[in-house]
Structure formats: C-alpha cells, structure tokens
Amino acid sequence: MPSLGHYPTPVEFLEPFSHAGSSLWIKRDDLTHPIYGGNKVRKLERILVRARDNGATTLLTLGAIGSHHVLATTVHGRHAGFQVEAVLVPQPRTPHVVETLEASLAAGLVAHSVSSWARVPAAIARRLGPHTAFVTVGGSNVDGALGYHDAAFELAEQVRQGQVPEPDLVVVALGSAGTAGGLVAGLASCGLRSRVVGVAIADPPILLRAIALRLARGCVDLPRRALAERLLVETGFRGPGYGFPTARGEEALQRASFCGLLLDPTYTAKAFAAALDLVDRRAARTVLYWHTLSSAPMAPLLVGAPDLE
Numbered sequence: 001m002p003s004l005g006h007y008p009t010p011v012e013f014l015e016p017f018s019h020a021g022s023s024l025w026i027k028r029d030d031l032t033h034p035i036y037g038g039n040k041v042r043k044l045e046r047i048l049v050r051a052r053d054n055g056a057t058t059l060l061t062l063g064a065i066g067s068h069h070v071l072a073t074t075v076h077g078r079h080a081g082f083q084v085e086a087v088l089v090p091q092p093r094t095p096h097v098v099e100t101l102e103a104s105l106a107a108g109l110v111a112h113s114v115s116s117w118a119r120v121p122a123a124i125a126r127r128l129g130p131h132t133a134f135v136t137v138g139g140s141n142v143d144g145a146l147g148y149h150d151a152a153f154e155l156a157e158q159v160r161q162g163q164v165p166e167p168d169l170v171v172v173a174l175g176s177a178g179t180a181g182g183l184v185a186g187l188a189s190c191g192l193r194s195r196v197v198g199v200a201i202a203d204p205p206i207l208l209r210a211i212a213l214r215l216a217r218g219c220v221d222l223p224r225r226a227l228a229e230r231l232l233v234e235t236g237f238r239g240p241g242y243g244f245p246t247a248r249g250e251e252a253l254q255r256a257s258f259c260g261l262l263l264d265p266t267y268t269a270k271a272f273a274a275a276l277d278l279v280d281r282r283a284a285r286t287v288l289y290w291h292t293l294s295s296a297p298m299a300p301l302l303v304g305a306p307d308l309e
C-alpha cells in the first residue's frame, strides 16, 4: 500500500508570535492529506495495512461524537475499501463537534451511540467478528504511534536541511497519547535533543503520561528513563475537562485566526495556548508547535450530510 499521507509536511516560522530570544515554529500536520488531514493520517498508515493483511473487511473503532479519529478512520478506511463502524460517546457540543459528526456520517460511518464511556466495552464486544479489525481510541496503539516515531525522523531531516532550527521544545496536544508517545520515541532515536511538551486535554494527566511512555517503549528499544526525560506534561491548559472550551484556548484561537491558522476548542486551541505561553515567557529559544488539526475544507465532506443542529 502506498503511503496515505503527503510527506514531509512543511515547517514554518510563526513570526507574529515570536520574540527576540524565543521563536515559535509550526509543523503543518494539518496538511497530511488534502481531503482530510491532521494527526490521525500518520497513525492510520500502519493501522490500515495491518487490518488489510489480517483479512479484515470492517474497521470498528470508538470515540467521542466529534472525534477526528472517527472521521479520519471513516474517510481513509472507506477509501481503502473497508466498512467503518464506531461506538460513539457524548461530549460537550460545539459547532465543530457537530460538523465533525455530520462529516463522519456523510463519509459512510455506521454509528452506534452509547450513553457513557462505561458502556463502550460491551458495545464493542457485541460487534467484534472474524473480519473486523478493532482500532483503539484515537488510533493510539503502537502501530499508530509509529507514525509519529517516523514523523520525528522527518523533522530531523528538515532540521538537517536548515528548514527549521533544532527545537528545544515540541508542543503537541496530549489526548489518547499516540502522537506524543510516538514523537518521544522518535526524538529519542533520531539525533535531535528536542523534548516534547504534551498539553493534557483530558484526565488524569498522570495516566496520559504513563500511556504515552508505554506507547513510546513499544516503538523503540530504549530504557524507560531515556524516554521519560523527553516528555513533559503540561496540565495548566485543560480547564474543566475534555471537550470544554477554555478562555485561554479561545484567546489563542482568536490570535491564531488573525494569521489564518485554524484551531479547534478541544485540542489545538489548548496546545497552541501553551505554546504561546512558552514563547511569551521566553521559556526556550526555539519552540515548535506541532499542528494536529486538519485544515482541509469541510464543505466537500459535508455534501449529503444529515443536518444534526
């Protein structure tokens, strides 16, 4: 199978947000795919190959109703010829959440909704079958994290070519932890000194950290300590919890929009707020914000979508 995404994704200097002595850069993983990009594309690379190699015809996954992972799995899984089903759990409704769900349904998702996370395991168990590949929440198994291990090597090559200075800190949203875990593994092995700041957007942060490090250890054969020292977890931007917009996130979202950078309230507004805070405090010389939200236009994905408003 040829690769799903378009790599390398660009790196750019975010001049308007930089200061003398502390510069902000962006890694444009919003551009991983022209139809639906974002971080889930890299994770799906190996997940789809393995499902096909195992003879699966259906992908079964789960997520919150506005899950980008569910949308990415539906768009790219359907394109690869799979039937795609997901068990969906409620989350605070924002226009972005509703639009993402509508797009998933328009892309052919077979949705099974349940009232809480506690009901997910039974709903999954009922639908597992011999030709069904289960894809874990956020696509964050080792196969998924390996996509971000590879992405760290892609960044190292861009540093080598002089496209971006070597980052001191790489800032990324920390949700199901595959992105941060894979980056930790890749950065610890690709020759860069960069550390990852995982901006916790869910609870509890200590568990997110443990999951990220477990995934990192699944990607590379390095001592736990070598990985643990690469990962800092930032807990100050989560607000009341997963999916709840925050004032600092909204402010970051506004500031980013002046420069044409689109953020979402659940993940990237909080991560970008943390990145801005680091450069505003001159906490590091070079901060790389790793953008994880698709910037592909939503309108084509909404053609034929049910209206859920």
Ligand SMILES: *Cc1c(COP(=O)(O)O)cnc(C)c1O
Residues within 6 Å of the ligand: 038, 039, 068, 069, 138, 140, 173, 174, 175, 176, 177, 178, 179, 180, 264, 267, 268, 292, 293, 294
């Ligand atoms: C899923 C997602 C994340 C979180 O990535 P994880 O690997 O689950 O930690 C961050 N940003 C966006 C936009 C996402 O959709």
